[in-house]
Amino acid sequence: MKKNLGNADRIIRLCIAGVLALLWFQNIITGTWGIVALAVAAVFVLTSFVSWCPLYAMFGIKSTPKKQVQ
Template identity: 45%
Template sequence: MTKNMSNLDKGIRVIVAAVVALLYYFNVIEGTLAYILMAVAIILLVTSLINFCPLYRVLGISTCKIKN
């Protein structure tokens, strides 16, 4: 796996995951929507921790700066 995420991309993903977790904690989101959003938040958090997004690979996107 080659790194394909920039620091900005990772930061945004972590913030989105934290916001979803807080919304769930304060019961703003409930039920099926909450479970779906929490699953997405976990995926965003894991991809930010490993610096690799499989969807980016499929789409041919890389936000990581390439060093020459």
């Protein structure tokens, strides 16, 4: 797997995952929406750690910096 997530994208995903988890732990999001929020948070954390997103790969999107040729 080639990396397709840049550092900024990874940080944003981790922040969103943290907010979703915080909302769930504070009982602001409950029930089915709470389970969905935790699942999304888990996917965001996982994709951030491996620097690869399957949806980005499917659509050919890359947020990694391009290498400059000299």
